[in-house]
Structure formats: structure tokens, C-alpha cells
Amino acid sequence: xxxxxxxxxxxxxxxxxxxxxxxxxxxxxxxxTVYPGEIHAIMGRNGCGKSxxxxxxxxxxxxxxxxGDIKFLSENINSLEPEERAQSGIFLGFQYPIEIPGVSxxxxxxxxxxxxxxxxxxxxxxxxxxxxLVKEKLEIVKMDHAFLSRSVNQGFSxxxxxxxxxxxxxxxxxxxxxxxxxxxxxxxxxxxxxxxxIKKISNAxxxxxxxxxxxxxxxxxxPNYVHVMSDGQIIKTGESDLALELERKGYEWTDNFIKET
Amino acid sequence: xxxxxxxxxxxxxxxxxxxxxxIETEKIAKGLNEDIIRLISQKKEEPKFLLDFRLxxxxxxxxxxxxxxxxxxxxxxxxxxxxxxxxxxQKEKISSLDEVDPxxxxxxxxxxxxxxxxxxxxxxxxxxxxxxxxxxxxxxxxLAEHGVIFCSISEAVKHxxxxxxxxxxxxxxxxxxxxxxxxxxxxxDGSFVYIPKGVNCPMDLSSYFxxxxxxxxxxxxxxxxxxxxxxxxxLEGCTAPMFDTNxxxxxxxxxxxxxxxxxxxxxxxxxxxxxEEGIGGIFNFVTKRGKCLGKRSKISWSQVETGSxxxxxxxxxxxxxxxxxxxxxxxxxxxxxxxxxxxTKMIHIGPKTKSTIVSKxxxxxxxxxxxxxxVKMGTKATGSRNYSQCDSMLIGDQASANTFPYIKSQQxxxxxxxxxxxxxxxxxxxxxxxxRGIEFEEAVSMMVSGFCRDVFNQLPMxxxxxxxxxxxxxxxxxxx
Numbered sequence: 049x050x051x052x053x054x055x056x057x058x059x060x061x062x063x064x065x066x067x068x069x070x071x072x073x074x075x076x077x078x079x080x081t082v083y084p085g086e087i088h089a090i091m092g093r094n095g096c097g098k099s100x101x102x103x104x105x106x107x108x109x110x111x112x113x114x115x116g117d118i119k120f121l122s123e124n125i126n127s128l129e130p131e132e133r134a135q136s137g138i139f140l141g142f143q144y145p146i147e148i149p150g151v152s153x154x155x156x157x158x159x160x161x162x163x164x165x166x167x168x169x170x171x172x173x174x175x176x177x178x179x180x181l182v183k184e185k186l187e188i189v190k191m192d193h194a195f196l197s198r199s200v201n202q203g204f205s206x207x208x209x210x211x212x213x214x215x216x217x218x219x220x221x222x223x224x225x226x227x228x229x230x231x232x233x234x235x236x237x238x239x240x241x242x243x244x245x246i247k248k249i250s251n252a253x254x255x256x257x258x259x260x261x262x263x264x265x266x267x268x269x270x271p272n273y274v275h276v277m278s279d280g281q282i283i284k285t286g287e288s289d290l291a292l293e294l295e296r297k298g299y300e301w302t303d304n305f306i307k308e309t
Numbered sequence: 310x311x312x313x314x315x316x317x318x319x320x321x322x323x324x325x326x327x328x329x330x331x332i333e334t335e336k337i338a339k340g341l342n343e344d345i346i347r348l349i350s351q352k353k354e355e356p357k358f359l360l361d362f363r364l365x366x367x368x369x370x371x372x373x374x375x376x377x378x379x380x381x382x383x384x385x386x387x388x389x390x391x392x393x394x395x396x397x398x399q400k401e402k403i404s405s406l407d408e409v410d411p412x413x414x415x416x417x418x419x420x421x422x423x424x425x426x427x428x429x430x431x432x433x434x435x436x437x438x439x440x441x442x443x444x445x446x447x448x449x450x451x452l453a454e455h456g457v458i459f460c461s462i463s464e465a466v467k468h469x470x471x472x473x474x475x476x477x478x479x480x481x482x483x484x485x486x487x488x489x490x491x492x493x494x495x496x497x498d499g500s501f502v503y504i505p506k507g508v509n510c511p512m513d514l515s516s517y518f519x520x521x522x523x524x525x526x527x528x529x530x531x532x533x534x535x536x537x538x539x540x541x542x543x544l545e546g547c548t549a550p551m552f553d554t555n556x557x558x559x560x561x562x563x564x565x566x567x568x569x570x571x572x573x574x575x576x577x578x579x580x581x582x583x584x585e586e587g588i589g590g591i592f593n594f595v596t597k598r599g600k601c602l603g604k605r606s607k608i609s610w611s612q613v614e615t616g617s618x619x620x621x622x623x624x625x626x627x628x629x630x631x632x633x634x635x636x637x638x639x640x641x642x643x644x645x646x647x648x649x650x651x652x653t654k655m656i657h658i659g660p661k662t663k664s665t666i667v668s669k670x671x672x673x674x675x676x677x678x679x680x681x682x683x684v685k686m687g688t689k690a691t692g693s694r695n696y697s698q699c700d701s702m703l704i705g706d707q708a709s710a711n712t713f714p715y716i717k718s719q720q721x722x723x724x725x726x727x728x729x730x731x732x733x734x735x736x737x738x739x740x741x742x743x744x745r746g747i748e749f750e751e752a753v754s755m756m757v758s759g760f761c762r763d764v765f766n767q768l769p770m771x772x773x774x775x776x777x778x779x780x781x782x783x784x785x786x787x788x789x
Contacts (some may be wrong), residue, residue, distance in 0.1 A: 106744045109736060146741035149732070150759025156745070159755070163746030199759070201470035216745060 056098055058083050059224050060105070067104050074100045074111070076280035082224060082255035088101035089258045089266055089291060092277035093299050098142060098259045100276075102226045106140035107133045121223065134160075136166035137223035139216075141230045143259075145209040148200035153212070156200045157182060161219045185218040188245050207238040214245035223256040231254040231258075231265040243268035263295040276302050324581055327551035330416040330521050334440070339524070341388050346494055353463050357692065358474055366493030368484035373487045379650040379681070381619055383592065386557060391414050392525035396442040399478045399498045413444050420548060422517045433544070434459055436500045436516045440525060440710035443498045448512065457516050457541075462530050465501035472503060478535055480563035480627070480648075482602045488559040489596040496530035496561065503541040504570070513542045513769060520549035520580070520591065521583055526557040533563070535570035537603065544772060546618070549581045553589040555618060561594045568603030568630065573611070575768055576624075580616035585674075587646030590618025597624035598654075601633035601662075609636035611767045613776040614651060623681065627653035628662035628693075635664040638767040642757075642780055643676030643708070652682035652713075657723065658689035666697040669761045672708035676780040679711040684725055688720040693723040701731040702760050704753075732760075754781035 060082040067075040074097050082088055087259050090098050104111050105118055107130035118125050125133055148156070161181070162172040173181060186193065189211040203210050217225050227246065231239055246269055250256050258265060266288065268275075274290040275282045283305045284290070294301065337348055337481040346367055350625040397413060410426075417424050424437055424445045434448035436459065443461030452459050458469060466473050484782035520527050535541055546789070549556065550773065558580065564572050574597075583590025593616075599608035610624040626635025637653035655664035672678035684695045701710035713728050736755055742752035758765065760775050763786050764775045 051775070063764050106740075108740055108744075129749070130740060130743035131746050131748050131752075134744050140744050142741065142744075146738050148738055148741070148756060148759065151755050152759075156742070156747075156755070159747055160742075160745035163748070167746070222744070224327075 056084050058119075059121060061117075061119040062101070062105070063117045063119070065101075065104070065118065066114045067100065067111050067228065068114055069100075069111045071145045073114070074280055075104070077116070078277075078280070078282055080275065080282065082200055082257065084255060085252040086273070087250065087256045087258065087269060087271045089260060089271040089274045090277055090282075091260060091294055092292060092302075095144070096277045097280040098277050102140055102228045102257070102259060105133075106130055106138060114148050124226050131163070134220070135163050137164075139156055139220055139225040141213040141217060141223035141225065141227035143228040143230075143232070145201045145204075147202045150204050152196070152199055153200050154182070154196035157196070157216065157219055160216065166272045182219065185215055187249050188218050189259060190241050191215060206233040207235065210234060210242055211238065211245075218245060218249055221249065222254065224256040225249065226259070228259045231260050231262055236294055238267065239264060263291055266291050276305070278302055278305075310500075314715070324551055326420060326548035326579065327418065327581060328419070329550040330412055332410065332412050332521070333398045334395050334522060335398050336392050336522070336525065339390055339392050339536065341391070341393060341495065345393055345681045349495060349497070352394065353466065355466055356470055362478065362483070363494050366490050368741050369484045370373045370487065370490035373490055375487050379621060381621060381648050381650060383555070383619055386493075391526070391557060392522070394497060395440045395522045395525035395757070397439060397444075403604040409445055413439060416519065417444070420519065422546070431516045432746065433513045436461060436514075438500070438516060438518045438529065440497075440520060440522050441526065443500070450512070451687045455508050455511055456505040456603045457508060457510055458501065460501055462496075462501045462532060465532070469501070469503065471680070472534065473501075473532070476532060476563070476565055478563075478597050480565060481561050481596050482727055486596060488594045489561050492528045492559050492561040492596070493621040496528045497568040499529040499531040499560070501531070502533040502541060502543060504535045504541045506536040506539060507590050508539045510539070510541040512676075513544055515544040515546070518547040520544070520556055523552040523554060523556065524551070526559065529558070529560040531560070531562040533565070533572055533574070534571050535564075535566045535606075538569040539565045539683050540571040542576070542769060544769060545574070547576075547578050547580050548598075549591055551581050551584075551589060554592060555592050557592045557594065558617075562595070562597040562599075562624075564599035564608055566601050566603060566606035566608050566633075568601065569605050570603055570623060571609070572599065574599070574624070575772055576614070577779065578612065578614045578616050578620070578773060579779060582645070582647050583618040585645045587618065590647075591616065593617035593620045593622065595622040597622060598627065599635070600627045601623070601630050601635060603633070605632045606628040607634040607636075607640070609767070610653065611638040611764065612640070612651075612729045613764075613772075613779065614639070614641040614649060615769070615779055617649075618647060620647075620649040620651055622651050622668070623653050626664060627656045627658065628664065628690075629658045630662075632661045632663075633659060636767075637668070638716070638764040639662075639668045640671070640680055640761045640764045640776070640780070641669070642671040643678045645674040645676060647674075647676040649677070650679045650681055651679045655695055656683075656685045656687070656688075657693040657695070657720075658687045660691045661694065662687060662693045663692055664695045666695070666699070668697075668699045669764055670699075670701045670710050671704065671757060671760065672701070672710045673704035675707045677709050677711070677712060681713040681715075681717040683717070685742045686720040686723040686725065688719045690720045691722045693720065696724045697727045698770060699724075699727075699729045700760065702757070703731065703733045741758065750781070757781070
């Protein structure tokens with residue numbers, strides 16, 4: 049199975065990436081390649097640069113790439129605007145989804161979906177057709193229709209916010225989804241719903257990066273690779289059992305890898 | 310910061326209505342004195358009571374001092390350096406639109422207000438005012454069939470002088486304030502609306518004010534009377550060319566609603582705002598007030614203020630009639646060096662009166678945007694209620710927003726509720742929308758319309774869409 053994956057071109061290539069914010073270096077040479085159909089997990093202590101890596105791939109304006117490249121479908125995207133990246137199929141699930149008062153969730157989802165569809169040369173959807181589509185996707189995240197008439201994420205519980213992220217992912221059908229601690233703060237039921245949502249969109253064509261602290265998400269979705277990050281670098285890469293070992297031994301165990309290198 | 314280039318590209322978005330119509334005009338000499346006032350009155354062939362009204366107002370104005378309490382920064386206005394009457398030269402008597410100078414029709418065409426029979430808007434009657442005179446009013450005959458009078462105030466003075474004499478200055482007396490006194494002395498043209506008893510005006514009425522001349526002021530005067538159990542929705546739009554000097558626009562609008570009558574007055578104000586350095590633009594110093602004279606009468610103001618170098622206005626309601634209702638819905642957007650000091654006064658006089666205030670201020674660039682409002686419960690306003698909500702949105706870190714709510718209650722058995730909030734469009738919010746494929750500019754305008762939604766919901770349909778676009782246009786490039 050894995051060898052078959054490698055036959056096609058990678059979806060995402062992060063090559064020796066250095067990045068900083070306010071002149072403070074955060075990433076210190078990260079390399080990561082994701083092929084179609086692969087699921088990667090990135091683990092590591094808070095502050096190790098996991099979230100930063102995800103934001104930089106999505107094009108967050110607060111970070112500067114000081115060295116290295118990010119390639120998406122073999123094209124360098126270092127200088128693309130966040131919306132261009134999103135339209136072309138990069139999805140970032142936020143650790144803390146942002147509240148946008150006054151903007152209806154339905155309208156937001158529709159404009160966003162249409163931006164992606166436009167890029168794919170698909171017909172843009174009017175309100176009625178979109179309602180149909182969204183109804184079907186709501187099933188995946190077990191969300192009530194009433195969510196759509198509320199303002200984007202405003203007054204949503206932690207779990208509702210995360211499910212709204214998965215709903216967006218399901219609508220946008222990205223080529224690669226980077227989910228930044230989508231599992232944190234979820235109860236067991238919500239975690240299952242989120243995991244089911246992720247499974248639903250993952251197929252032989254897409255790549256998924258799960259940033260997580262917990263094994264419980266990886267019990268639901270088995271990753272092909274697990275990377276451990278520390279101080280802005282990937283210090284160890286292994287298969288899914290690496291996560292289990294990490295869970296047993298704690299991050300202190302990983303400190304030894306740094307000493308080794 | 311990011312998007313800085315994008316910002317620079319779009320900030321230059323030109324003001325769409327900044328053109329000047331090259332037309333021969335009749336102007337009187339600059340300056341203000343009794344003779345000038347007599348001349349204006351004579352040109353308009355006014356009856357004596359109106360000349361007296363003007364002269365009395367002028368005497369009062371001379372004794373008044375220009376107010377400075379709003380703390381607005383502007384160079385002192387030289388009232389002797391303004392032309393108080395400017396009109397495009399036309400035939401003496403115009404009997405049909407065919408005789409109107411094509412240049413004028415073309416001007417309004419360009420502004421999106423076609424006036425000719427073939428092209429005129431089908432669901433709105435329009436009174437088009439160019440500098441000091443009204444050019445044309447559409448659908449007059451159709452409206453007359455319902456007994457509705459819709460014409461320029463100059464014509465109303467000639468043909469309905471009884472109504473003018475009875476109501477003019479009864480809501481905003483000439484001595485009300487400095488600019489109202491000035492307007493009362495020199496007012497040129499504006500609209501007159503009379504809705505007879507029991508009539509629901511069959512279409513929206515609208516006035517479009519165009520300042521064309523750079524050195525003349527515009528002193529518009531509008532009077533709307535809604536008789537018992539009648540109703541009307543009135544829309545007002547304004548634009549002006551781009552000049553590097555400031556032009557004074559000092560209007561007075563008076564509304565009167567009798568028993569069970571309702572008036573909805575909506576404004577989209579897009580006077581030229583001056584350039585990025587704050588050079589030029591209109592001084593929009595306006596007194597707008599409605600009197601809910603009758604029982605269960607209702608006056609609703611909604612305004613979208615995006616233009617003018619300085620906006621200084623407080624559309625207000627005097628709630629006299631028992632159970633009368635006053636409403637004020639406002640969006641004021643300022644960018645670059647614009648200043649806006651706007652709000653409302655809800656004066657509860659009668660019992661069981663109700664008022665609602667929803668104000669949304671958006672400040673971008675280096676602008677200053679203030680809400681200033683008064684809610685007063687008089688001694689007889691028992692069982693009256695007010696609800697106010699004033700929200701400000703800041704864009705960028707150079708703009709400022711202020712809220713000055715004044716509350717006076719002389720009636721313990723009344724309720725006043727005030728809510729206020731300030732927010733800022735954050736980089737994280739923008740990034741969130743962008744990371745879902747939504748373009749930067751669209752993201753900003755989505756957030757701004759979301760912020761203004763409560764007010765836009767109150768606007769007539771066509772206006773709401775226009776207001777949304779206008780805000781988006783005004784804001785282009787203001788975030789970075």
C-alpha cells in the first residue's frame with residue numbers, strides 16, 4: 049500500500065523550513081513530505097512549533113519564512129496569500145476557532161465553499177443548492193441545522209467549534225487537511241464524531257496532518273507516520289507505535305533524542 | 310505588515326461621483342446680508358410671510374455664535390465667502406421634462422437616478438435637486454391621484470402656501486441652533502411631501518441632492534407631513550464633485566406625524582469626503598427632527614453616513630402623542646481624516662412613548678467617529694421606554710471612536726436601557742476567513758456588514774444592497 053503511494057507526486061513538501069515571528073526564530077529547519085492517502089501525526093510539547101508550522105503552511109501573516117520552501121502539489125507556495133492556498137485545497141483546522149460576530153455561519157460557509165468551487169471550475173452554489181449540500185454534511189458532524197443561522201463560532205461550546213471546523217473541512221474537500229489539536233477539549237462522544245468526520249474526508253487522494261497531544265485520537269485514526277517535534281525541529285519520525293511509546297514515556301523521553309543528535 | 314501592497318493598490322479607489330457638470334449657472338454675489346436674503350426670496354417669488362420668516366431667522370443668526378461643543382476640528386467658515394444661490398440656467402417655465410437641459414438629465418443619469426419617462430425608476434418617485442433648485446419630480450400625476458403632494462419646497466411655497474405657513478419651522482424653530490437659523494434665512498430648495506388622511510403612499514418617495522458648484526453652499530429644506538392614519542417611506546441620497554475646498558451643506562429636515570401616521574425616513578449620505586490628506590470635502594451640518602404629534606404616531610430614521618469631511622447631525626424625535634414611537638438606526642463610517650459626530654435625541658413628552666436607538670460606528674484610517682445622543686423622559690412620560698445600543702468598530706490602530714450618551718429622566722415610572730460595545734477587526738479574524746478561501750477585501754466587508762446588520766435590516770430593500778456595496782467600497786484598503 050505504502051509503496052503505491054510513493055508512486056505519485058507528494059501533496060505537500062516542507063523543505064528545511066526556518067521561520068520567525070517578531071525576529072524570534074520558531075521553526076529551525078523542518079522537513080516533512082506528505083503523499084496522497086497518508087496520515088501524519090505531529091506530537092510534541094506546547095511551544096515546540098507545531099501550531100506555528102500549521103499556520104505557516106496556511107499562510108498566517110504574522111510569520112516570516114527566513115529559509116526553506118513549502119511546496120503544494122509541486123508548486124512553491126511561500127508567497128501565496130492565505131485565501132489562495134485555501135482555494136487550491138489547503139485546509140487548516142484551528143486549535144481555537146475564531147468568533148466572527150454578525151456574520152452568519154451559513155453565509156460564511158457558502159462564500160467559503162464557493163471560493164473553493166470557483167477554483168475547481170465548479171459551478172458556484174446559490175442559497176438553495178447550498179442548503180442541500182450543507183444538510184448532507186451536517187450529518188457527518190451531527191450538528192443541528194440551527195447552527196447555521198448563528199454567527200460564526202459565536203457562543204459555540206468548545207466541542208461545537210471543533211465540529212464546525214470539521215463541517216468546513218467536509219464542505220471544502222481539501223487536498224490536504226492540517227488539524228491543529230482538533231481533539232483537545234472534546235469529550236469522548238465529540239471526539240468520535242470528529243474522528244468520523246476526518247475519516248470521511250480521508251481517501252487515497254488526500255493527505256492529513258494531525259497535530260495532537262493524545263493517543264486517543266490516534267486510536268480512532270491510525271497514522272502512517274508519527275513525528276515528534278521539539279524546539280522548532282522534527283527530532284524523531286516513526287510509525288504509529290511511536291505515539292504509543294510517547295504516551296507511555298512522556299515527552300521527557302524525547303529530550304534524550306536531542307542529546308543524541 | 311501583510312497585505313500592505315494590496316492595501317496601497319486599492320486605497321486609491323476614486324470617488325465615483327466626483328465629476329462636475331459643465332453648465333451655465335446663475336449665481337448671485339458672494340456674501341450674506343439682508344439684501345441677499347431679499348434677493349433669494351424674490352428669485353423664488355415668495356409670499357411675504359416667508360420673507361419675514363427668513364429675515365427674522367437672519368437677525369437671530371447674527372446674534373448667535375457658531376457652536377464648538379462637538380470639538381470638531383475645522384478651519385473657521387467665512388460666511389461672507391459663500392454663494393447662497395446658484396442655479397443652472399433654464400427656461401423661465403418648464404412644463405415637461407423635455408425642456409430640462411439634457412446636461413442635467415445626463416448628470417442624474419450618471420448618478421444612477423434617471424429622470425426621463427422612458428428610463429425613470431419604476432417603484433420610486435424622485436425629486437432631483439441640483440445646487441439650489443429642484444430640477445424635476447417624477448410620478449407627480451400618479452401621486453396626485455392619491456392626493457399625495459410631492460414637489461420641491463419652492464413649488465409648495467407657491468401652490469400650498471397654507472401648509473407651509475402652518476408647519477414650516479414648527480419642528481425646528483429658526484432659533485434652534487446656529488445652522489438651523491442660517492438655513493432658515495437662506496434655504497434654497499428641498500422636497501415637500503404631504504400625505505393626506507388615511508393614505509398609504511403607493512410608492513417610495515425619494516430626493517436626490519447634488520452639489521455641483523464648488524463655491525456655493527447648499528441649504529436644503531425638507532418638510533414632510535403625514536396626516537392621520539397615513540404612511541410614507543422617504544429616501545434621501547446625496548453626492549458632490551471633488552473640490553479641494555470645503556463646501557457647506559446646512560440642511561433642515563422637519564417631519565410631522567399626526568394620529569396613527571407613520572414616516573420612515575432613510576438617508577444614504579455619500580457627499581465627497583475629501584482626499585486622504587483631508588483636503589476638501591463637504592461640511593455636513595444638518596438639523597433633522599421629527600415630531601410625533603399624534604397618538605400612536607411613528608417616526609423612524611435610518612441613516613447610512615459614509616461621506617462628508619465632517620458630519621454633524623442628530624436626527625431626532627419629539628414624542629408628544631400618547632404611545633408614539635421614535636426610532637433611530639444609524640451606520641456611520643469614517644475613513645482617512647473624516648470626522649463624524651452623529652446620534653439622536655429622543656425626547657419623550659407624552660405617556661407610554663417608546664424609542665429605539667441602534668447606532669453602529671465604524672472608524673478606519675485616522676478618522677474620528679462619535680455617537681452623541683440624548684434620551685429624555687419628561688414629567689408626563691409615564692410608562693415610557695427607551696432602548697439604546699451603540700456599537701463601535703475600529704479598523705487599524707489610528708482611528709478613534711467615542712460614545713457620549715446623555716440620559717435625563719424626570720419620570721420615575723419610565724425605563725431607559727443603554728448598551729455599548731467597542732470591537733476591532735483582528736488579524737486573527739481576517740486570517741480565519743482568508744484561510745477558508747475568502748478574499749481579504751471580502752472578509753473585511755463581510756465583517757463590517759455583519760456588524761451593521763441590525764441597521765441594514767431597517768433600510769428599504771434597494772437601499773440596503775446599495776449601502777452594503779458603498780461600505781465595501783469606502784473601506785477598500787483601510788485594513789492592513
